[in-house]
Amino acid sequence: MLGFTPSFTALVAAAAFVRYASGATAPTTADYLIVGGGTAGLVLANRLSEDKGVSVLVLEGGGDGLGNVNISDFRLVGAAWGTDIDWQFPTQPLAYANNRTLTPGPRGKVLGGSSAINGDVFDRGDSREYDEWEALGNTGWNFKSIFPAGLKSEKFYPPAPSDNIQYVLSHHGTTGNVATSYSRPSPPIHDVIMSSVVNAGGFKSPDLEGGNATGIAHVTNARLPSNDTRSTSATAYYFPYSYRPNFKVILHATATRILWRSTAQGNAVASGVEYVDQSGVTRSANAKTVILSAGTWGSPPILERSGVGNAKFLASLGIKSVVDLPGVGENLSEQTLVPLQWQLNSSLPLTDVTPFLLNVESIQTVVGSNNITTVKSLLNAKPPGLSDALYNAHKRLFNDKATWVEDYIAVSTPAEGPSVLVMYPVNLHPLSRGSVHIVSTNGTQYPKIQYNFFQNPFDLYLMAAGAQRAQKIVSTPPLSDWIAGPIAPAAGVTSIEALKDYIRANVGYTNHIIGTALMAPRKDGGVVDPNLKVYGTKNVYVVDASVIPIEPAAHLQGTVYAFAERAAELFKR
Ligand SMILES: Cc1cc2nc3c(=O)[nH]c(=O)nc-3n(C[C@H](O)[C@H](O)[C@H](O)COP(=O)(O)OP(=O)(O)OC[C@H]3O[C@@H](n4cnc5c(N)ncnc54)[C@H](O)[C@@H]3O)c2cc1C
Ligand SMILES: *[C@@H]1O[C@H](CO)[C@@H](O)[C@H](O)[C@H]1NC(C)=O
Ligand SMILES: *[C@@H]1O[C@H](CO)[C@@H](O)[C@H](O)[C@H]1NC(C)=O
Ligand SMILES: *[C@@H]1O[C@H](CO)[C@@H](O)[C@H](O)[C@H]1NC(C)=O
Ligand SMILES: *[C@@H]1O[C@H](CO)[C@@H](O)[C@H](O)[C@H]1NC(C)=O
Ligand SMILES: *[C@@H]1O[C@H](CO)[C@@H](O)[C@H](O)[C@H]1NC(C)=O
Ligand SMILES: *[C@@H]1O[C@H](CO)[C@@H](O)[C@H](O)[C@H]1NC(C)=O
Ligand SMILES: *[C@@H]1O[C@H](CO)[C@@H](O)[C@H](O)[C@H]1NC(C)=O
Ligand SMILES: CC(=O)N[C@H]1CO[C@H](CO)[C@@H](O)[C@@H]1O
Numbered sequence: 001m002l003g004f005t006p007s008f009t010a011l012v013a014a015a016a017f018v019r020y021a022s023g024a025t026a027p028t029t030a031d032y033l034i035v036g037g038g039t040a041g042l043v044l045a046n047r048l049s050e051d052k053g054v055s056v057l058v059l060e061g062g063g064d065g066l067g068n069v070n071i072s073d074f075r076l077v078g079a080a081w082g083t084d085i086d087w088q089f090p091t092q093p094l095a096y097a098n099n100r101t102l103t104p105g106p107r108g109k110v111l112g113g114s115s116a117i118n119g120d121v122f123d124r125g126d127s128r129e130y131d132e133w134e135a136l137g138n139t140g141w142n143f144k145s146i147f148p149a150g151l152k153s154e155k156f157y158p159p160a161p162s163d164n165i166q167y168v169l170s171h172h173g174t175t176g177n178v179a180t181s182y183s184r185p186s187p188p189i190h191d192v193i194m195s196s197v198v199n200a201g202g203f204k205s206p207d208l209e210g211g212n213a214t215g216i217a218h219v220t221n222a223r224l225p226s227n228d229t230r231s232t233s234a235t236a237y238y239f240p241y242s243y244r245p246n247f248k249v250i251l252h253a254t255a256t257r258i259l260w261r262s263t264a265q266g267n268a269v270a271s272g273v274e275y276v277d278q279s280g281v282t283r284s285a286n287a288k289t290v291i292l293s294a295g296t297w298g299s300p301p302i303l304e305r306s307g308v309g310n311a312k313f314l315a316s317l318g319i320k321s322v323v324d325l326p327g328v329g330e331n332l333s334e335q336t337l338v339p340l341q342w343q344l345n346s347s348l349p350l351t352d353v354t355p356f357l358l359n360v361e362s363i364q365t366v367v368g369s370n371n372i373t374t375v376k377s378l379l380n381a382k383p384p385g386l387s388d389a390l391y392n393a394h395k396r397l398f399n400d401k402a403t404w405v406e407d408y409i410a411v412s413t414p415a416e417g418p419s420v421l422v423m424y425p426v427n428l429h430p431l432s433r434g435s436v437h438i439v440s441t442n443g444t445q446y447p448k449i450q451y452n453f454f455q456n457p458f459d460l461y462l463m464a465a466g467a468q469r470a471q472k473i474v475s476t477p478p479l480s481d482w483i484a485g486p487i488a489p490a491a492g493v494t495s496i497e498a499l500k501d502y503i504r505a506n507v508g509y510t511n512h513i514i515g516t517a518l519m520a521p522r523k524d525g526g527v528v529d530p531n532l533k534v535y536g537t538k539n540v541y542v543v544d545a546s547v548i549p550i551e552p553a554a555h556l557q558g559t560v561y562a563f564a565e566r567a568a569e570l571f572k573r
Helices: 008-016 039-048 127-135 143-153 189-199 233-237 299-305 311-316 363-367 369-379 388-399 457-474 496-506 557-572
Strands: 029-035 056-059 154-156 178-181 215-218 220-224 247-250 254-262 269-276 282-292 340-344 357-362 403-412 420-427 435-437 448-450 483-488 540-542
Touching: 029 039, 029 269, 039 056, 039 233, 039 557, 056 282, 127 143, 127 388, 143 154, 143 557, 178 233, 189 215, 189 357, 189 457, 254 282, 254 299, 282 299, 299 435, 340 457, 357 363, 363 369, 363 403, 363 457, 369 388, 369 457, 403 457, 420 457, 457 496
Parallel strands: 029 056, 029 282, 056 247, 154 178, 282 540
Antiparallel strands: 178 220, 215 357, 254 269, 269 282, 340 420, 340 483, 357 403, 403 420, 435 448
């Protein structure tokens, strides 16, 4: 079954046999109980259930999503946000960005999790970023181990020569589960944009996915090219395998807390999980091993309600401490983004599958040599709430001239009138850290989420530098000849201070949240060890984006798939 990618016919056939248990008929015991049938959860469930002698039970808070075009049709990206397959997590006002309250953070509430509602981009980060996972004390987690795990997850469909898209076949997996392909064809203006990046001191990359994430290139989407149908962790890892008798899913089951057999100090043993079913009835399921895959905002609240977290904080809510782990819910990291728009001089022949470009550069390229002292002085002020270990990792990435600012570049044609060029500078490695914590013992109440964007001045400066860099690329020939003028920010908004104002008023999220159940040594605020086991427990694990310690210079799902494939290898060992 390894490396088998189902045809759509097989997929539909399998779907017809999908039978989900619920209510009193739900299974109540398994070897592995996985909370969350999302991106990472279903990869793990699939790999573990390859062994017929192992039973796997998945509790998923949402439904199956079958037949929902907002999932399958990538042209509808964004339509699912705010619907019933989105958790819509409310977040706190941005204290360092005009106290703005952003629209609730989307997260998939459906089989496939966020892979079912995301922006569909599938890419990977830089080798140096993955090597820093290991440098933090996570033995075995490095580019050499994560890259092949990523290839294992991918089934790449190359573009046609006429699509005018460059790629390197060895940077992609060709026999994995998740279908990847390019939006296509690339319009002629893409060559114009790439030339300006090079003329402004950047690089053209032959393909960003092989561990060198520096340069401008097209990136793949998680999508079948034949009809641009989205590939999710459910279509890739569950539906074609749902016939397995040892791979069971309970839908509309919201896990609330871990149930303990023993809470012996330093050696707590879980017996299973408590959950609320579709009709609001509280039930329980038992397992030898409990794995939380409920996501960066979903997993920490379950730990806290179970007594795993900052003991003082939990005591304030009347929760008895099982493991005192102050890192639970802390260290939330999110890459910020801001849109900049220009009017082009003409309307371009674009289609609804026109791809976009990604330009990833080091800080050194972005700010130029004359501003490096400014960067260094900002970087030398150690941010609050960041451990020495993580802080030093970021300084090493800087000294190594690693990729740090990403420009996501798209061209679109409004219904009437000339085309619009949009660039979205992204700070790939923010120093500011936020948090997610429960507000009561109520198992279905939303947690309190604080992003803390720009708590650290370095992060705001770097976004402004990224915006200035985008303006420089746009004013460099040949692209400059195509520009009719700026739309936003207005002409004249070019100084770092003016751009900071624009960014405070317009900053958004990329949805690449990590870090709230950090994989790190316990003394550094870590929640799980390199085997993904929660400190102080015997059989509780976290396998989702919340354990990832360093952001990739990329969108996140390619890294989550790779991470989950490697996690599965560890469990099977
Ligand atoms: C709007 C959006 C756009 C994005 N765009 C991109 C993109 O273009 N490219 C890219 O690479 N990445 C993108 N990402 C990021 C990427 O999709 C996520 O990082 C990744 O899917 C997270 O995987 P996960 O397994 O950690 O969590 P998820 O995939 O979110 O899985 C968590 C699962 O747990 C379930 N769950 C949560 N709580 C409970 C509970 N208490 N009980 C039972 N089940 C529960 C959820 O319903 C969900 O199925 C985007 C994300 C979002 C939300
Ligand atoms: C998508 O393409 C597959 C073949 O690659 C085909 O079998 C299927 O019917 C198509 N699905 C949709 C929704 O168009
Ligand atoms: C798809 O998205 C649209 C727009 O958000 C929404 O109105 C519609 O109900 C969604 N469809 C489904 C099946 O959820
Ligand atoms: C943001 O809100 C806090 C608390 O309400 C207040 O103290 C602060 O002055 C506000 N800041 C801005 C920039 O409005
Ligand atoms: C990464 O790729 C860029 C662009 O192709 C190239 O200039 C650079 O030398 C590469 N870096 C490394 C470390 O290989
Ligand atoms: C995680 O957060 C905790 C609490 O704020 C902090 O003490 C710890 O140093 C952080 N860990 C890292 C690696 O930044
Ligand atoms: C728990 O929270 C949910 C969601 O906010 C709410 O509907 C419910 O009434 C709460 N339950 C209790 C017992 O307070
Ligand atoms: C836009 O500018 C480009 C580059 O100067 C030029 O080739 C093209 O003809 C212009 N389009 C229009 C409609 O003027
Ligand atoms: C990103 C940045 O700091 N840019 C500044 C570099 O220095 C020049 C003056 O030397 C400023 O004009 C830029 O704003």
